Amino acid sequence: MREISKSIRSNSYSISCELCSLSPICIPLMLNHTANSIIECKRLYAKDEVLINKGEPFANFYIINSGALKSYEVAQDNSEQINGFYLPGDIVGLDSIYTKKYNKNVKALTNTKVCEIHYSEFMLLVDKNRKFRDLVFHLLSNDIYNYQKLILFYSQKRAEARLAFFIYSIYSRYEQQGHTSLNIKLSMSRADIANYLGLTIETISRILSKFQEQQILLVTGKYIFIKDLDALVSSGE
């Protein structure tokens, strides 16, 4: 079981852009077709490596190729507050167009490959290429739409519903990119999930156990198999 799960989203191997599963929505690839090789593609960051420090001037967009990132803030008492997770296909930096600087810290949860695009070159293309401009508008608009849905769900009181939605949303994000497997790897720790959802690790743990008893999930450490997707979606209504 463990081996099967692990193979689903392994990031131990490197693939070319042409073979990349994300190519249909891959901005770097699209850019390479219009303006050759201006992008530093598929740079590798190690687990726990920091990509972005909050407050730094906005320089690059980051597009996740494989792996996972977390964005977070650090309070005075050194406690972390996680703002969100970035999975393959996600783009980091859209919120910085306005503020001109990075608004959150971003760190790699596992070994992660990202494509980096300079802001100036990105905006140059927005000006020149109408098709690209439309794509960017859609990306921005879609981001807003997704955040609205997120807020809707996190305003929910019950912890069960929150965690169920969290798991489903990860599944859903992979599914949008053609990975229809019901096997999911949680790149983040229980502590990260708890922090993000405004719950405690104990509550996360208890609910996962409960979902397992109810035959909704099969939990093996960081690997989750969704046995009953409908039940997961409708849990906590």
Added chain:
Amino acid sequence: MREISKSIRSNSYSISCELCSLSPICIPLMLNHTANSIIECKRLYAKDEVLINKGEPFANFYIINSGALKSYEVAQDNSEQINGFYLPGDIVGLDSIYTKKYNKNVKALTNTKVCEIHYSEFMLLVDKNRKFRDLVFHLLSNDIYNYQKLILFYSQKRAEARLAFFIYSIYSRYEQQGHTSLNIKLSMSRADIANYLGLTIETISRILSKFQEQQILLVTGKYIFIKDLDALVSSGE
């Protein structure tokens, strides 16, 4: 006290665009300067009037001139789930660029004046006018930034912190537009606030009473005077 509060953001009178307090950030005004009078400006909606039904094809952006709107969804059991509130200066429809249809219902909380801009004319200007395009990019980016901040706060567990932030965020939104008064009118009911924050009206009520005892707020129905802004911001840490 009551009269003072009421005068702060009264929407019982109509003002010209040139005198409008929002003109520095007013898109319709900006549009009128570049492309004359393509906008149906300052249309009035009555309290409880529905501006948008979810699922309708995306046609117009709405910019709030005065008053307030709420966006919400209706579940199978007819229960409402509020997604957000729109205050003067806010723009409705940014999330629909991607989906091509309206994603939420939108209703007036009080008598509300809005400026309407056709999507097609809006995008025409994006193509033609570079300055306007930059403005729109900033609007979209800023929206994402604000949603991120919102999520950060709604992941907070404690009800006190949520409500404090909610009140502060309303103050903050008015402040961004030059209304620095510590008097706030809550256009929405306690039930709407509770629904939005994922709490109950009783909890909202109790916390407001507590904030009053602590000399942080002065609550008079829908009118709130912030006696201690610092204490409000730092409450519930």
Added chain:
DNA sequence: CGCCCCATTGAAGGGTTTCAATTATCGTGG
């Protein structure tokens, strides 16, 4: 003025957190 709706306040119940202990997992070095 009285009705109705909204807001406030009180007491009991349920869910989540906190504190504490145990078990499992990962990384490291032997």
Added chain:
DNA sequence: CCACGATAATTGAAACCCTTCAATGGGGCG
């Protein structure tokens, strides 16, 4: 490859916060 320590995850019991249910109080509108 196994052993070991450190870190992460699970599980249990008590405390606390928020909700639920119920009753009272107040403000707006006809």
